[in-house]
Amino acid sequence: MKGQSYIILAIIFALLVAVFAVINVDAVQVNYLFGSGEAPLILVILISVLMGGVITASVGALRYFRLKRDYKKLEKKLETEKGTSVEPVTDHDNKPDEEGTERQTVE
DSSP states (O other), rough: HHHHHHHHHHHHHHHHHHHHHHOOOOOOEEEEEEEEEEEEEHHHHHHHHHHHHHHHHHHHHHHHHHHHHHHHHHHHHHHHHSSSSOOOOOOOSBBBBBTBOOOOOOO
């Protein structure tokens, strides 16, 4: 359900940005680091939103991979301390295990 609401919110945001960009089609003066020029405001808005999305996704991906690396380090440390291999948690259902007791899931 969380993934569906994320996609719905992303579509709503994209529609709002598109409507806002289409309303603003006038040419504007844009100052770059190396000069200046004129560009349609719709392009300035869309490129700015695209750059913001790429930067946000890059930061999120970097954080994800760091957390994943840290998790593997901690898992390996736990394995060496206990002397046994640790089974990764992949089952998110509260299904009974071999003894008939329900597993607790951490979210």
